[in-house]
Amino acid sequence: MNCDVCKKNQATVFLTQIVDGKMQKVNLCESCSKEKGVTDPTGFALADLLLGLGAAQEIERGGGVQKCPTCGFSQADFKKTGRLGCATCYETFGEGLQSLLKGMHKGTNHVGKVPTRMQRSIEREQELKDLHRNLRKAVSDENYESAAEIRDRIRSLDVEA
Amino acid sequence: MSIHNILIGAGEWLRGEGPHHQIVVSSRVRLARNLRTFAFPGWAKKAERQQILDTIKPQVEALGEMTDAHSVYSHDLSALEKQVLVERHLISREHAAKGVGSAVIMNRKQTLSIMINEEDHLRMQAIRSGLQLKQTFKLIDKVDSELEQKLDFAFHPQLGYLTACPTNVGTGMRASAMVHLPALVLSEQINQVIQAVNKIGLAVRGLYGEGTEALGNLFQVSNQTTLGEKEEDIINRLNKVIEQVIEHEQNARQTLLQKKPTTLLDHVGRGYGILRHAYSMNSKEALNHLSFMKLGIDLGFFPEEWRVPNDELFMETQPAHLQKGSQQKLAAEERDSLRAEIIRVKLAKFPTPDVKVVDRKAPPKAE
Numbered sequence: 001m002n003c004d005v006c007k008k009n010q011a012t013v014f015l016t017q018i019v020d021g022k023m024q025k026v027n028l029c030e031s032c033s034k035e036k037g038v039t040d041p042t043g044f045a046l047a048d049l050l051l052g053l054g055a056a057q058e059i060e061r062g063g064g065v066q067k068c069p070t071c072g073f074s075q076a077d078f079k080k081t082g083r084l085g086c087a088t089c090y091e092t093f094g095e096g097l098q099s100l101l102k103g104m105h106k107g108t109n110h111v112g113k114v115p116t117r118m119q120r121s122i123e124r125e126q127e128l129k130d131l132h133r134n135l136r137k138a139v140s141d142e143n144y145e146s147a148a149e150i151r152d153r154i155r156s157l158d159v160e161a
Numbered sequence: 162m163s164i165h166n167i168l169i170g171a172g173e174w175l176r177g178e179g180p181h182h183q184i185v186v187s188s189r190v191r192l193a194r195n196l197r198t199f200a201f202p203g204w205a206k207k208a209e210r211q212q213i214l215d216t217i218k219p220q221v222e223a224l225g226e227m228t229d230a231h232s233v234y235s236h237d238l239s240a241l242e243k244q245v246l247v248e249r250h251l252i253s254r255e256h257a258a259k260g261v262g263s264a265v266i267m268n269r270k271q272t273l274s275i276m277i278n279e280e281d282h283l284r285m286q287a288i289r290s291g292l293q294l295k296q297t298f299k300l301i302d303k304v305d306s307e308l309e310q311k312l313d314f315a316f317h318p319q320l321g322y323l324t325a326c327p328t329n330v331g332t333g334m335r336a337s338a339m340v341h342l343p344a345l346v347l348s349e350q351i352n353q354v355i356q357a358v359n360k361i362g363l364a365v366r367g368l369y370g371e372g373t374e375a376l377g378n379l380f381q382v383s384n385q386t387t388l389g390e391k392e393e394d395i396i397n398r399l400n401k402v403i404e405q406v407i408e409h410e411q412n413a414r415q416t417l418l419q420k421k422p423t424t425l426l427d428h429v430g431r432g433y434g435i436l437r438h439a440y441s442m443n444s445k446e447a448l449n450h451l452s453f454m455k456l457g458i459d460l461g462f463f464p465e466e467w468r469v470p471n472d473e474l475f476m477e478t479q480p481a482h483l484q485k486g487s488q489q490k491l492a493a494e495e496r497d498s499l500r501a502e503i504i505r506v507k508l509a510k511f512p513t514p515d516v517k518v519v520d521r522k523a524p525p526k527a528e
Binding site: 070071073077081082083084085086087090097100101104105106107108109110111112113114115116117118122125 | 195197199200201203204280302305306309310313314315316317318319320321322323325326327328330331332334362386387388389390391392
């Protein structure tokens with residue numbers, strides 16, 4: 001069996017790691033395993049190593065769509081390059097990417113900077129969500145006066161959009 | 162302003178005046194951004210890349226921070242000029258491989274550099290001397306906020322800033338500090354430190370980033386993840402870790418002084434002797450000796466006024482910097498001999514190590 005990284009040398013190091021209940025396997029030759037620092041399995045994330053190798057499989061598992069409608073990028077292209085084609089690819093391959101990102105990052109939700117332009121629309125969406133929830137509660141409580149107020153507020157937000 | 166001016170003068174961060182500059186050489190923060198409506202550079206066709214460049218370049222040039230900047234197309238740079246910029250960390254190795262359809266804009270102080278059509282449409286970087294991660298982030302964050310008024314960045318409410326590689330999605334930020342850790346290397350504690358740093362989700366790399374060797378006892382510590390954590394939190398976490406690394410290095414230096422003064426002096430003394438008298442030297446050997454000279458200055462074996470000349474040699478002896486003065490490309494042997502000469506000339510008046518400092522603390526036995 002050949003090494004998964006250099007594809008040349010005989011693999012002598014066989015690694016199995018379970019991340020989030022999923023098993024990942026990788027076979028390495030002596031020099032690649034040293035280079036990747038695999039000597040101490042606790043200090044090393046298989047996911048990093050698998051990025052180039054496993055990422056494409058993750059996306060494939062996401063299944064369904066074969067090509068990005070915006071840029072024509074395919075799963076095979078991702079397998080080759082480890083890079084995506086355009087912003088829409090994140091939607092196209094969304095499902096598969098989700099689990100890939102989970103293994104790669106601290107979380108799956110961005111909590112950092114938001115462009116000012118986007119801030120308004122994100123806040124509006126959050127407010128709409130809250131209003132709809134309040135509306136349902138008001139209706140079920142038969143508090144129709146408050147429900148009407150909420151409905152008007154939702155309408156005004158919709159007009160804004 | 163011509164590219165020659167930038168190649169001649171060293172950047173502000175090389176002067177080494179920032180906090181903790183003895184151990185932390187520089188702090189860098191880069192942000193990756195893409196335009197919403199274009200394919201990422203690696204997938205875009207030539208004409209589209211040109212369109213991207215034409216959209217972004219004028220906006221970057223119009224930035225307040227970029228008054229009197231150097232703005233240059235990649236295809237107008239020679240391979241050697243690109244390599245000089247790589248050695249100064251002003252462009253990445255990946256960007257140096259680009260030709261038509263890419264560009265770089267650098268401010269005069271060389272604290273800001275913005276690459277267009279690298280792996281992402283925009284790679285914006287700020288670099289400062291010493292440990293100044295927060296200030297460095299502020300600098301680049303301001304540039305980003307200005308640019309987002311003019312450019313429509315790809316942003317996803319859940320995933321944040323979208324990047325060509327999923328490893329950069331979210332903040333698109335990579336913050337790093339370049340640290341000089343000779344005592345941790347000498348006392349063989351460096352691997353433990355690297356492993357500890359890795360365990361908390363930070364990466365340790367060599368001098369020129371991913372997959373490069375740690376020459377001259379120089380290491381880059383950076384965040385590995387970009388999604389699920391705020392920019393400020395990433396910076397603070399990195400900052401704390403660097404402060405601890407500094408402390409470990411300082412402790413290792415004290416331990417060496419007390420327990421292994423001979424080993425320590427031998428490294429500094431050999432570095433001094435070889436640098437001043439060699440006639441051929443490759444860049445790896447030069448960096449290693451320069452590293453121990455730097456340590457010698459930190460420990461007071463050499464006068465402080467020699468810090469800047471010694472630090473400058475780290476950059477001046479790099480292969481491209483070495484050749485930028487000569488008309489044609491030099492063969493490896495010619496480079497090695499030129500390198501040794503530059504060092505000999507620059508250090509000709511360098512005083513011999515004053516080791517009384519060590520003797521007072523712990524007299525080496527039987528010498």
